[in-house]
Amino acid sequence: MTSYRPPEGRPTSPHLPFGDRRDAPWYGQSIISVRQFQPADLDYVFGVAHEMREMVGRVGTFDLLKGKLLANLFYEPSTRTASSFMAAMQRLGGTVIPINEVRYSSVSKGESLPDTIRTLECYADCIVLRHPQMGAAAEAAAVARKPIINAGDGVGEHPTQALLDLFTIAIELGRYSPRTGLDLSGLTITLLGDLKYGRTVHSLSRLLAPMDVRLNFVSPPTLRMPEHLMTELATGTARTTELDALDPVLADSDVLYVTRVQKERFEDVALYESLKHAFVIDRQTLTRARDTMIVMHPFPRVGEIAYDVDPDPRAAYFRQMENGMYVRMALLAMVLGKA
Ligand code: ASP
Secondary structure (H helix, E strand, O other), X not given: OOOOOOOOOOOEOOOOOOOOOOOOOOOOEOEOOHHHOOHHHHHHHHHXXXXXXXXXXXXXOOOOOOOOEEEEEEOOOOOHHHHHHHHHHHHOOOEEEEEOOHHHOHHHHOOOHXXXXXXXXXXXXXXXXXXXXXXXXXXXXXXXXOOEEEEEEOOOOOHHHHHHHHHHHHHHXXXXXXXXXXXXXXXXXXXXXXXXXXXXXXXXXXXXXXOOOEEEEEOOHHHOOOHHHHHHHOOOOOEEEEEOOOHHHHOOOOEEEEOOOOHHHOOOHHHHHHHOOOOOEOHHHHOOOOOOOEEEOOOOOOOOEOHHHOOOOOEOHHHHHHHHHHHHHHHHHHHOOOO
């Protein structure tokens, strides 16, 4: 594994097309890592996402990004991230170049990532990139004149997912309002499953690290959080505990964030098979949890949450997906200088 560390601060694009608000705080910037977001930025993102939700409820589609074009460049499979970015752009009146099957593009002829990025930015105003290699989004941002949004870089980060996850926690538990801002203090958040390869939990725990929360990391011993990440989290205020069983922390959890064992990151299929159902959440599990606890999952689920959990009001994962669109609308409006 490379020793890539996400960049501090915000990479800024020098590109300033006519008609955009140059004073918008995220204008022209790439979103590569959650490390770019300070607590005050979260209030800002959530404020815009909240407005987006209201607007979609009221009018469905509106023209904030009319005339803007997004390139959706996916080198790995995606359902929610790709389609919610497309929906977000279209709800805002913009259009999308979808490149979901890189094998039908010049990538299959051996084109390099920098060349593909520099090509797409000739046509689009912003590029959403998912790539199997950690650090790929930062590499793309280094050559790009237009904003790059990291939609998952291997086992590295998935910043937009973490933002929508945090938005969901805050909304579901009544910890955010545009008037009072965000306050998660005192919450216990339990992250469960493949913490080694799961990029969503890497980004989410980084985002939670500077807050007054308790983070329980529950996984099979071989799928623990990477050591470098635990060291990094230790510099924050969040109290962290690593466990290999859920029961000791279930009853005290406000959030149970479940992840899939990341099959595509395993070289040893037998090892994957032995771990894939190490934890299964079902209706029975929830009898031992708080009535107010929420269950989240970035999806796809492949057996970690039984279908009998779905009717339980604590199952928040479909609401979480919907929030993804509002948060991605907010991020697109921000980097394109309209929020
Ligand atoms: N969809 C999420 C991701 O791209 C979670 C997963 O695939 O398990 O990281």
